[in-house]
Amino acid sequence: MTSDVNINSHDALLQLQSVQTQLQQKLVGHEALIERLLIALLTGGHILIEGAPGLAKTRTINQFAQLIDARFVRIQATPDLLPADLTGTDMYHQQSGEFRFIKGPLFNNIILMDEINRAPPKVQSALLEAMGEKQISSGGQTRLLESPFLVAATQNPIEHEGTYPLPEAQLDRFMFFVNVQMPDAQAEMKILNQVLSERNSAAVQLAQHAISNTQTIEQASKHVSAVHVSDAIKDYIVRIITATRGEGPAGEIAKHIAHPASPRGSIFLSVAAQAKAWLAGRDYISPEDIRQLAPDTLSGRIVLHYQARAQGMTQRDVIKSILDATPAL
């Protein structure tokens, strides 16, 4: 879809901020996930969501897609899924006697891939290739995917039987690794009240009216890439990333790390910070943006040594130690 409507930075910002607020009102305690979804959509990134069943992952992404009038599809990964089930395939067309390409579900704006680790490796790799290249090659032809294009994949941390864990190289393709936590008592009460009152209301208002659209997202993406990344911020990012490789004063912490963060770590961190700053109405990145985004951007990108894991250390703990030991300026 193209349009010559040229929405300015301010109007796009107001629209997307109200998308954010509206979602935050409906989804208890999901502020971080909602912000990460918006950032990823604005920057061409993708999200891996880890969390137990029933924490409103599907609901969050579905409502997000509705609010921005994006084409949304949910795919449940199963061991018998084939790459063509995602990409589409050439089908014989009787009348014309030719083969025609029938687009698969990847030709949508927002793809929710539930339980990605239940998909066989060939499907995972087709998906991850689409995420990276934003195009699909089949039968000697290359087809561009939609824009914006966001893959949100979910993974259940408690079930590993019969799964195919994503290889490190493929994890690296994600911008964010978001952990969705169980609600506390207060949040649980809010969820309960909300669901009960929704069930009780005459017209169940699950369908959301769009308050933005994909053209606004496209325009906003351009404004996001114009956000200034100062030398000081770049230096801060580089010091955090290279600390995972054992450099600098925080380098000592890298003794717990078997595989450090690749340059994708610093690229995703700076691009995500541009979007975070823009969404906050700023035209510059603050060190606090970096601090807040680093755990979700970097935790899935490093692999800990066996000994560290045996001591109960997590990737997030290690990133936090690096942040604590790395001065912003």
Ligand SMILES: Nc1ncnc2c1ncn2[C@@H]1O[C@H](COP(=O)(O)OP(=O)(O)OP(=O)(O)O)[C@@H](O)[C@H]1O
């Ligand atoms: N934090 C929350 N805020 C608002 N509603 C919530 C929240 N957590 C759970 N719910 C309620 O729980 C229901 C289940 O959510 P949903 O089906 O989206 O979960 P899910 O994380 O996708 O689960 P699964 O992993 O089984 O697919 C939602 O429809 C919603 O009513």
Ligand SMILES: [Mg+2]
């Ligand atoms: Mg779900």
